[in-house]
Every structure is written in structure tokens, then in C-alpha cells.
Amino acid sequence: xxxxxxxxRQAFPLIFDGKSGIGGLLWVTxxxxxxxxxxxxxxxxxxxxxxxxxxxxxxxxxxxxxxASLALPSVVVGVAVLMLLLPQAQFGxxxxxxxxxxxxxxxxxxxxxxxxxxxxxxxxxxxxxLIAQARTLGADRLQLSALALRxxxxxxxAAVIAAFGAAISEVGAVIIxxxxxxxxxxxxxxxxxxxxxxxxxxxxxxxxxxxxLAAILxxxxxxxxxxxxxxGIHLRFRTS
Amino acid sequence: MSFIWNELRDAVPLIxxxxxxxxxxxxxxxxxxxxxxxxxxxxxxxxxxxxxxxxxxxxxxxxxxxxASLALPPVVVGVxLYILFxxxxxxxSVQLIWTxxxxxxxxxxxxxxxxxxxxxxxxxxxxxxxxxxxxxxxxxRLQISLLALRxxxxxxxAxxxxxxxTALSEVAAVAILGGNIxxxxxxxxxxxxxxxxxxxxxxxxxxxxxxxxxxxxxxxGLGVLQHQGNGVRMRFRTAT
Numbered sequence: 001x002x003x004x005x006x007x008x009r010q011a012f013p014l015i016f017d018g019k020s021g022i023g024g025l026l027w028v029t030x031x032x033x034x035x036x037x038x039x040x041x042x043x044x045x046x047x048x049x050x051x052x053x054x055x056x057x058x059x060x061x062x063x064x065x066x067x068a069s070l071a072l073p074s075v076v077v078g079v080a081v082l083m084l085l086l087p088q089a090q091f092g093x094x095x096x097x098x099x100x101x102x103x104x105x106x107x108x109x110x111x112x113x114x115x116x117x118x119x120x121x122x123x124x125x126x127x128x129x130l131i132a133q134a135r136t137l138g139a140d141r142l143q144l145s146a147l148a149l150r151x152x153x154x155x156x157x158a159a160v161i162a163a164f165g166a167a168i169s170e171v172g173a174v175i176i177x178x179x180x181x182x183x184x185x186x187x188x189x190x191x192x193x194x195x196x197x198x199x200x201x202x203x204x205x206x207x208x209x210x211x212x213l214a215a216i217l218x219x220x221x222x223x224x225x226x227x228x229x230x231x232g233i234h235l236r237f238r239t240s
Numbered sequence: 241m242s243f244i245w246n247e248l249r250d251a252v253p254l255i256x257x258x259x260x261x262x263x264x265x266x267x268x269x270x271x272x273x274x275x276x277x278x279x280x281x282x283x284x285x286x287x288x289x290x291x292x293x294x295x296x297x298x299x300x301x302x303x304x305x306x307x308a309s310l311a312l313p314p315v316v317v318g319v320x321l322y323i324l325f326x327x328x329x330x331x332x333s334v335q336l337i338w339t340x341x342x343x344x345x346x347x348x349x350x351x352x353x354x355x356x357x358x359x360x361x362x363x364x365x366x367x368x369x370x371x372x373x374x375x376x377x378x379x380x381r382l383q384i385s386l387l388a389l390r391x392x393x394x395x396x397x398a399x400x401x402x403x404x405x406t407a408l409s410e411v412a413a414v415a416i417l418g419g420n421i422x423x424x425x426x427x428x429x430x431x432x433x434x435x436x437x438x439x440x441x442x443x444x445x446x447x448x449x450x451x452x453x454x455x456x457x458x459x460x461g462l463g464v465l466q467h468q469g470n471g472v473r474m475r476f477r478t479a480t
Binding site for chain 1 (some may be wrong): 243244247300303304305307308310311312313314315316318319320322323324326328330357358361362363364365367392394395399400401402404405406408409410411412416429430432433436441444445448452455456459460462463464467468
């Protein structure tokens with residue numbers, strides 16, 4: 001145990017030392033996670049609602065595809081996005097390869113499946129009569145969506161939490177699309193991998209890992225409080 | 241278009257006879273997915289039920305922790321376990337680094353949060369009266385758990401599906417702990433990363449295509465099962 005303790009003790013000064021660059025890494029990580037989760041929410045929520053509420057042909061198939069895309073490997077997304085962004089490819093003129101913009105795109109694609117797949121799952125978990133009743137009473141699409149969102153909000157927030165989790169913790173696509181350049185598009189996760197692969201400095205690895213875990217714990221905790229509070233209001237509303 | 245097209249055209253023959261180890265990699269990937277998903281289900285569903293149904297102190301905290309662990313970064317899991325297994329560290333005497341077993345362990349740890357958190361969320365989203373009623377009628381813990389599992393099975397299945405997805409597609413912990421050893425403990429995802437790192441984009445793409453195909457088949461299979469369950473339930477409901 002002495003060994004671990006020693007290394008961990010050396011890690012703490014690194015966390016609070018401005019020169020170690022961990023603050024910058026944290027900032028990039030937060031930016032990537034927030035931007036890609038928001039983008040995924042804006043794009044994914046309407047799709048998720050359509051799959052959950054719609055009554056069109058092929059809805060089942062779409063739901064299955066959405067579920068399957070939950071397993072979209074970050075490495076595959078990384079390779080695909082990079083190949084589209086390379087100078088000789090379609091989007092090469094954007095010059096987004098090996099930049100943080102490419103990383104935003106890749107992480108949004110990785111966060112999207114969670115919103116698209118978990119929103120319909122939450123809506124389908126609602127009491128069967130609810131949506132049908134609203135429909136019979138003449139609710140239009142927008143009203144139905146608002147009702148479904150309100151009633152299924154614990155599940156929808158779970159989807160947001162999962163999307164955020166993927167965006168903040170995945171590294172496969174970040175290293176491939178971003179190129180893992182120090183100080184430019186390195187997140188805490190990809191910096192940790194670089195530290196492991198090239199430097200092997202155990203206290204630095206522990207420091208980066210702890211900061212990443214702390215950030216995740218804090219943000220996910222906040223989101224969960226939000227989710228549970230929503231649940232509380234919902235219950236009170238019901239019993240009154 | 242021609243760049244991507246060329247790479248794709250190079251990739252397709254590679255799938256068939258490019259990589260002599262391909263079958264071994266496919267087999268190992270399936271093995272990892274099966275073991276990790278099964279272990280995560282057996283361990284995680286009971287924990288999720290306890291968090292979702294239990295009325296103990298600290299349940300909110302447990303739920304928040306479960307949600308936060310959804311974002312457990314594979315890199316951090318990989319590096320921290322690696323540090324624990326270093327020769328001088330507490331687990332140094334256990335020879336697990338660069339073995340197949342460590343890959344199973346890593347993927348189980350990464351899959352577990354999905355079964356725990358999504359089971360808890362699914363159970364919580366059940367109509368509030370249902371479980372209270374069962375409790376009042378004198379149902380024991382086991383009976384309430386079974387009732388909750390049956391009613392929330394779409395959500396619980398979603399958790400298992402997400403766990404399978406993680407086991408199939410995560411790569412960072414596998415690469416760090418397993419060493420990404422060609423022909424021994426490479427999964428499709430880590431083999432793809434291996435090829436990208438070597439600059440062999442066509443090979444990476446070939447492996448990625450196989451991986452995506454496998455994910456589609458497995459996830460859709462489970463998805464059909466998930467909805468079949470729903471269909472049976474609806475029929476059962478309307479019949480009584």
C-alpha cells in the first residue's frame with residue numbers, strides 16, 4: 001500500500017500546480033463534452049420523439065437501428081470522421097482534420113445514439129393509455145411531444161446523462177480525429193493515454209485521472225439531482 | 241468521393257482474405273462480449289433493483305454514483321488498474337497484465353454501470369402506485385423485485401443492450417491492460433485502432449466494417465427480443 005500512497009501523494013501538488021497544464025486540459029474536456037452533448041440533444045431529441053411517438057412504417061426498424069448505434073465504437077467513428085476530413089476527401093476543404101472542431105463532430109456523433117435510442121425507450125415505458133388518450137382528445141404533434149417529454153422526463157434526462165458521459169469519457173475518436181496534440185485538442189482522457197503511452201509518469205497519470213473522475217462525479221451528480229428533483233415535482237403534482 | 245471510395249474498395253477484399261487472424265479476432269470479440277455482458281447482468285441487475293426499489297438511507301447518493309459511473313472513462317479504468325498491477329503495487333503479484341482474462345475483467349467493469357443505472361432508472365419510472373400496492377398486499381422483497389423486473393423489462397433490457405454495446409466497442413481499457421497483442425487478445429475495436437496507428441486505413445476500415453456488422457446483428461437481435469417481450473405483455477394485458 002505504501003507504494004500507491006506515495007505516488008498518489010505526489011499527484012496532488014500536480015493537480016493544483018498551474019504549470020502542469022491540467023487546468024487547460026479540464027477546460028478543453030468540458031468544452032468538448034458540453035458542446036457535443038448540446039448538439040446531440042438538439043439533433044437527437046426530435047428524432048427520438050418521432051421514433052417514440054410516430055406511427056409510420058419502418059418505425060420498428062429505426063428503433064432497432066437506434067439501439068444498435070448505442071454500440072457505435074469510438075474508434076470506428078474516429079476513422080470514419082477522419083477519413084471524411086482528410087484533405088483529399090469530401091470535407092477536406094474545411095481543414096478540420098486534427099483540430100478541435102473535428103473532435104466536436106466526432107463526439108457529437110458518439111453522444112447522439114444515447115439521445116435517439118433512450119428517448120423512445122422512456123416514452124414507450126409510459127402507461128399505455130396516456131398518449132392514446134391525449135391523441136383521442138385531439139392533441140397535435142407538438143402537444144403530444146410536450147406531454148411525452150414531461151411524463152418521461154426521468155428517462156429523457158437519463159439519456160442526456162448517458163450522452164454527456166460518453167462525450168466526456170470517450171477517447172478513441174478524440175485521439176484519431178484530433179491527433180492528440182498537447183495543448184490544442186487534448187482532453188483529460190486523451191492526455192492520460194498519451195501520458196501512459198509516452199511518458200509513464202505514474203503521479204501525473206494519477207493526477208489527470210483523479211481530475212477527470214472528479215469532474216465527471218460533480219457534473220453527473222448535478223444532472224442526477226436535477227433528474228430526481230424533476231421526479232419529485234412530478235410525483236407531488238400527481239398526488240395533488 | 242474518390243478517396244473514400246478507393247479506401248472502401250481496398251477494404252472489402254481485405255475483409256475476406258486480408259487478415260489471417262480475423263477469425264481469431266472475431267471469436268475473441270464474441271467471447272469478451274458474452275462474458276462481460278453476462279457478468280454485468282448477473283452482478284448489476286440486483287444492484288440496480290436494490291437502488292431502484294430499496295428504501296434505505298443513502299439511496300439517492302447510490303443512484304447518483306451509479307449514474308456518474310455511466311461516464312467511467314475506459315482510459316481511467318485501464319490506467320488505474322494498470323497502476324494497481326505494477327510489480328510494486330498492491331496487486332503486483334497477480335500476473336494479469338497482457339492476458340485475456342484482464343480484458344474480460346476490464347470490459348465487465350465498463351459494462352456494469354449500464355445494467356446498474358438503467359435498471360434503477362427503469363424501476364423508478366414505474367407507475368408510483370404499482371409497487372406500493374404490491375407492498376401493501378404483503379409481497380416480499382423477492383416478489384416485489386420480480387414484479388418490478390417484469391414491468392420494467394423494456395428498460396432493463398435497454399441496460400443489458402447498452403452493456404453489450406460497451407463490451408463490444410470500448411477499446412481504451414482493452415488496449416492498455418491487454419497490450420493489444422496481435423493474434424492473442426485483440427478485439428475487433430482494438431485491432432482497428434492498431435491498424436489506424438500503423439497508418440493502414442484500409443485495414444482499419446475492413447475491421448470496422450466487420451465490427452459494425454457484428455454489432456448490428458447482435459444489437460438488433462436483442463432489440464427484437466426486447467420488443468417481443470412488450471408484445472407478449474400487451475396481449476396478456478388485453479386478454480385478462
